[in-house]
Amino acid sequence: MSGFSVTEPSKRQKWFAGLLVITYAVVTLLPLLWIIATGFKSPADSISYPPKVLFEPTLEGYVNLFSTRTRITPSMRETLVEPTTWYEQIARDSGTVIAGPSRYGQRFLNSVIIGFGSTFLSIFFGTLAAYAFSRFKVPIKEDLLFFILSTRMMPPIAVAIPIFLMFRQLGLNDTQLGMILLYTAVNLSLSVWLLKGFIDEIPLEYEEAALIDGYTRFQAFYKVVLPQAATGIASTAIFCLIFAWNEYAFAVLLTSGTAQTAPPFIPTIIGIGGQDWPAVAAGATIFLIPVMIFTILLRKHLLSGITFGAVRK
Amino acid sequence: MAQIIIKNLRKDFGDFTAVKESSFTIENGEFFMLLGPSGCGKTTTLRMIAGLELPTSGEVYIDGEEVSQKRASERDIAFVFQMFALYPHLNVRQNISYPLKSQRMPKREIKAKVDEVAGILGIEDILNKPVGGLSGGDRQRVALGRAIVREPKAFMMDEPLGALDAEFREHMTEELRALHDRMGATTVYVTHDQLEAMQMGDKIVVMNHGSVEQFGVPQEIYDWPATLFVADFIGSPSMNLLRFNGSIATGDTMVSLDGQDLEIPEQLQAASGDLVFGVRPEHVSMNDNSAYRGEVTATEYLGTTRIITIDTPNGVLKARVPASQVFTVGETHGLEFNPRTISIFDETSGTALLSKANKGVLDHG
Ligand SMILES: Nc1ncnc2c1ncn2[C@@H]1O[C@H](COP(=O)(O)OP(=O)(O)O)[C@@H](O)[C@H]1O
Ligand SMILES: [Mg+2]
Numbered sequence: 145m146s147g148f149s150v151t152e153p154s155k156r157q158k159w160f161a162g163l164l165v166i167t168y169a170v171v172t173l174l175p176l177l178w179i180i181a182t183g184f185k186s187p188a189d190s191i192s193y194p195p196k197v198l199f200e201p202t203l204e205g206y207v208n209l210f211s212t213r214t215r216i217t218p219s220m221r222e223t224l225v226e227p228t229t230w231y232e233q234i235a236r237d238s239g240t241v242i243a244g245p246s247r248y249g250q251r252f253l254n255s256v257i258i259g260f261g262s263t264f265l266s267i268f269f270g271t272l273a274a275y276a277f278s279r280f281k282v283p284i285k286e287d288l289l290f291f292i293l294s295t296r297m298m299p300p301i302a303v304a305i306p307i308f309l310m311f312r313q314l315g316l317n318d319t320q321l322g323m324i325l326l327y328t329a330v331n332l333s334l335s336v337w338l339l340k341g342f343i344d345e346i347p348l349e350y351e352e353a354a355l356i357d358g359y360t361r362f363q364a365f366y367k368v369v370l371p372q373a374a375t376g377i378a379s380t381a382i383f384c385l386i387f388a389w390n391e392y393a394f395a396v397l398l399t400s401g402t403a404q405t406a407p408p409f410i411p412t413i414i415g416i417g418g419q420d421w422p423a424v425a426a427g428a429t430i431f432l433i434p435v436m437i438f439t440i441l442l443r444k445h446l447l448s449g450i451t452f453g454a455v456r457k
Numbered sequence: 458m459a460q461i462i463i464k465n466l467r468k469d470f471g472d473f474t475a476v477k478e479s480s481f482t483i484e485n486g487e488f489f490m491l492l493g494p495s496g497c498g499k500t501t502t503l504r505m506i507a508g509l510e511l512p513t514s515g516e517v518y519i520d521g522e523e524v525s526q527k528r529a530s531e532r533d534i535a536f537v538f539q540m541f542a543l544y545p546h547l548n549v550r551q552n553i554s555y556p557l558k559s560q561r562m563p564k565r566e567i568k569a570k571v572d573e574v575a576g577i578l579g580i581e582d583i584l585n586k587p588v589g590g591l592s593g594g595d596r597q598r599v600a601l602g603r604a605i606v607r608e609p610k611a612f613m614m615d616e617p618l619g620a621l622d623a624e625f626r627e628h629m630t631e632e633l634r635a636l637h638d639r640m641g642a643t644t645v646y647v648t649h650d651q652l653e654a655m656q657m658g659d660k661i662v663v664m665n666h667g668s669v670e671q672f673g674v675p676q677e678i679y680d681w682p683a684t685l686f687v688a689d690f691i692g693s694p695s696m697n698l699l700r701f702n703g704s705i706a707t708g709d710t711m712v713s714l715d716g717q718d719l720e721i722p723e724q725l726q727a728a729s730g731d732l733v734f735g736v737r738p739e740h741v742s743m744n745d746n747s748a749y750r751g752e753v754t755a756t757e758y759l760g761t762t763r764i765i766t767i768d769t770p771n772g773v774l775k776a777r778v779p780a781s782q783v784f785t786v787g788e789t790h791g792l793e794f795n796p797r798t799i800s801i802f803d804e805t806s807g808t809a810l811l812s813k814a815n816k817g818v819l820d821h822g
Contacts, residue, residue: 349542352509355529356536356605358559371546 156380160395179345182425186216187238190421205422206239207231209248209413209430213240248427251409255389256434257320262327263384267377269328270335277336279351289337296333300393308398320403323395327388335380342376343369346402378445389435394396406431459520459610459643460485461506466515466525468501475501476684477667478515482658485818488637490658494690498667499647500615506645507613507637508532519610530559535604537614541596545587549599553596553620556607559568574606577636593621597629604747611643618653630657631656651691655679663687673818676748680737683799683814688735694764696735698802699771703812705801712801717749719767722814731804734771738764740795741776743784747791751786767792 153161182190182203214241216224226239227233235242277285306315307326316322346369347364350356370377396408410427413420461483468476476498483489483781491499504510506517524532535556543552550571557567575581578598588599597617604612617633618626621659634657637644638698648654654661655675658770663670663678663686671683682688688696701714709724714734721734744763751769758780765776765784769792786789801810811819 161724346538347542349538349540350544352529353536353538353542353544354555355509356507356534357556358530358607360530363559368544 179425180429183429184423185422185425186224187420187422191419202234202422203231203236205420207234207242208420208423210242210246211235211242212246214243215240216378229333246413248409248413250431251404251406254320254323254399254403255405255431257386257409258323258327258403259385261324262331262388263322263381265324265328266331266335266384267339267381270332270339270380271332271370271377273332273336274339274343275369279348287410289340289362290332292336294333294424296330300330300391304394304397307394311398314341318401318403320401323399323405326394326398327391331387332383335384338380338383339373339376342373342380346372375445380441382442385438386435459711461611461643461645462516462518463502463506464518466502466505466517466569467513468498468505471515475667476505476512478663479664479667479669481662481669481672483643486643487631487659488634488640489643489645490661491645491664492651492658492661492690493649493664493670497664499649499664503536503613503615503622503645503647506541507534507536507538507688533610535607535609535612537600537604537612537617539615539617539619541600541617543591543596543599543603545588546584548587549580549602550589552588552599553584553602554605556603558580560607570606571602574602578602578604588655590715594625595655597621601633605636605640605642609642611645614646614648616643616647618648626653633657633796652693655691657746659785663690667692677818678799681809681818682735683809685733685735685802685804685820688800688802689808692737694738694775694777696737696800697741697774699734699736699769699774700804701732701771702730703732705732714749717747719749719794721799721801722797723801723811724801725811725816728801728803728810733802735800735802735805735809736774736794737798738775738777739772740798742793742795743776743782743790744793745777745791747793750789751792753786755786756784778790782812 181199183205184203185196185199186202186204189199190198190205202327213235218235220241228237232242276282277289289302310321311326314322316325317370350368350372351361354368355361359367390407391405392407395405399405399408406427410424410431413423413427461480463479463550465478465480466476466480467474467478479502488714491502493499501510502573504524505512508524508527508531512525515525516523519532519534527569529536541680543728544555545553553571553574554567557570562570571584572581575584578601580595580598580602583599588596591599600617618629621629630653646654646657658675660673661675661678662672665686670747671678671687677689682691682696685698688698699714701712703713704727705712705724706727708727710721711718712721713719719734749769751767751774753765754768754773755766757764757766761780762777762782763780763782767774767776767780767790774792797814800815801812802808803810809815
C-alpha cells in the first residue's frame with residue numbers, strides 16, 4: 145500500500161470503461177445467446193437465411209434431444225392413437241412419433257459423475273500434496289513441482305494413444321472410473337500448483353498456534369489451514385471442473401458407449417434424422433447449466449480468490 | 458506454574474548455528490526476559506522451549522521433566538506470537554475457546570472460563586466480533602486471553618508489543634506486568650528493546666550471535682555487565698567504553714589512562730594489552746581538579762538531567778549530569794569517575810575482568 149495515489153476516475157473515464165465492458169460482454173455472450181435461442185427454434189427457423197432474430201419459440205429441439213422418434217408413414221397413420229402428453233403432441237406436429245428416450249440423459253449423467261468425481265479427487269489429493277509441498281522439507285521439491293507441471297504441457301492428443309493402450313490393459317477403457325482417474329491426473333498439476341500458492345500465503349503461525357493449543361498436526365491442517373484455504377480451494381475446483389466438464393479429445397478417443405460424456409455425444413445428434421440444429425443447441429444449453437450453477441455457488445470465493453495470492457493477510 | 462531449565466541448548470539450521478550451547482534457569486513465577494538484537498536467536502530459543510522447534514542438542518526441563526523432544530501440545534505451554542496469530546476464520550470468543558476445545562472441556566465450562574478471562578482483560582464487549590476488524594490492542598488482549606484461558610504451566614511471548622504503536626506499548630507494558638503479577642505464572646518474554654526488558658523483567662538473559670552473554674537480575678546486568686556487548690547494549694545512553702593500552706595485576710586499585718591514574722575496584726584478575734575502561738554516564742562528573750580532561754562537543758537537555766558529550770584522549774564519552782549544571786560546547790573540563798562503579802574489560806576476549814565489585818554478580822554464571 146505505498147506509492148499509489150488513487151484518484152476518482154472522471155465521468156468520461158467511467159463512461160468509456162463501462163462501454164468497454166459492455167462491448168466485451170456482448171461479443172462474448174452473443175454466441176451463447178445464439179445457442180440458447182436456437183434451442184427454442186424450429187428446425188426450419190434454425191437454418192433460415194437471413195437468420196431469424198424474432199421467431200416463434202418451440203420446445204421441439206428439447207423433445208428431439210431427449211427422445212428417439214420414427215417418422216410417421218402413411219400405413220402407420222390408421223393405428224395411431226391421439227397423443228396424451230405435450231411432448232408427444234410436439235413430436236406428432238412435426239410428423240414423428242416418440243420411439244423411446246435418447247441417450248442424452250445418460251451421457252449427461254456420465255458428465256456429472258466424471259466431472260464432479262474427478263474434481264473432488266483433484267482437490268482432495270491436490271490439497272494434501274500442496275500442503276506437503278508448502279510446509280514440509282521434501283527432497284528434490286523443485287524438480288518434483290516442475291515434473292508435476294510438465295505433465296500439463298503436452299496436448300491430450302499426444303498422450304491419448306499410450307493412455308488408450310494402458311487403459312485397454314487395465315480394463316479401464318470406456319469406464320467412468322477410467323475417465324475420473326484420467327481427468328484427476330491431468331487436473332492434479334493445476335490443483336497442486338494453484339493450491340500451493342494459496343497455502344503458501346497462509347502464515348505458518350496459525351498452525352503453530354493450533355499445535356500450541358493442543359491440536360495434532362492433522363487437526364491443525366483441517367481445522368485451521370483448510371478454512372483459510374477455502375477461497376483457493378473453491379477457485380481451483382472451478383478450474384478443475386471446467387476442464388473435466390468441457391474435455392473433448394480424451395472423451396472422444398477413450399469413451400464410446402457406457403462412459404461417454406456429453407461433449408462427444410452432442411455432435412452425434414446432428415446425424416439423427418437430418419440436421420437437427422435445435423436439438424444440438426438444446427443439448428449445449430443444458431450442458432452449460434451445471435457449470436454455471438457451480439460457479440455461481442462458489443462465486444463469492446472465486447472473486448476473492450482469483451487475485452492469486454493477493455488474499456488479505 | 459513451572460520452573461524451566463535450559464541446558465546446553467543448541468540449534469543448527471544447516472551450517473548455520475542459530476543458538477549456541479545456551480544454559481539458564483527460569484524460576485517458578487518469574488517474568489523472564491530474553492533480550493538481544495534482532496537475529497541473535499531469541500525466537501529460536503523460545504520456540505525450542507515451546508516445542509515448535511526441536512533442538513539440535515541440549516535439554517529443556519519443565520518442572521523437572523525433560524521435554525526437548527516432546528510435541529508442543531504435550532508441554533502445556535502457551536505462546537503469544539509476534540503477530541498474534543489469531544484464527545482469522547473464528548470470532549473472539551471462538552479464538553479464546555480454542556485451546557479448551559482441544560481438551561474436550563464441556564461447553565458450559567468453556568463459556569464460563571472465556572467470560573472470566575474476558576473480564577480480566579476487559580474485552581467482554583467484543584467477544585462476538587470477528588477478529589479481522591480489531592485494533593492492535595484488542596488483538597493483543599485476545600491473544601493473551603487465548604494464552605491464559607487454559608492456565609498453562611508457562612507463557613512464551615515473542616515480542617508481543619512489537620506490532621503496537623509506541624504510545625500504546627507503554628500502556629500495554631503496564632497491563633502485561635499487572636496481568637503477570639495477578640496470575641503469577643512463569644513467563645518467558647522475548648524483546649530486542651533493552652528498556653522494555655529492564656522495566657518489566659524479574660530476570661534477563663542477554664543474547665548475542667546465538668550465545669548467552671549474561672544472565673541475571675536487571676540491576677546486576679546494568680551495573681556489572683559481563684561482556685563489552687552487554688555494556689554497550691544495555692542502558693541509554695549505554696556504558697562509556699574508554700579504550701586504553703596497559704596492564705593490570707591482581708590486587709590493583711589504580712589504572713593509568715593517558716598518563717592519569719584513575720581509581721578502580723580492587724582487581725582479581727590480571728590482564729594486559731588492549732583494555733577497556735567502562736563507566737556509566739551517571740557515574741561521570743565534572744571536576745576541574747581532575748587532571749583527566751575532555752572537551753564538550755554536544756549537550757542534550759532531558760528535563761531533569763542533561764547528557765554531555767565529551768571528547769577525551771581515550772574516545773568519546775557521555776556524562777549524565779543534573780539539569781542545573783550548564784556546560785557549553787567547546788569548554789574543557791576535568792572528569793571524575795565514581796571509582797566503585799568501574800568495570801575493566803579485556804578487549805580481545807570481550808569479557809569483564811573480575812574485581813571485588815563485580816565478583817558477586819559474575820561468579821554465579
Ligand atoms: N527456519 C530457519 N531456517 C534457517 N535459518 C533460520 C530459521 N529460523 C531462524 N533462522 C536464523 O537464525 C537466526 C536467529 O533467528 P531468530 O531466533 O528468529 O532471531 P531473533 O528472534 O533473535 O531475531 C537468524 O539469523 C535467522 O535468520
Ligand atoms: Mg524474533
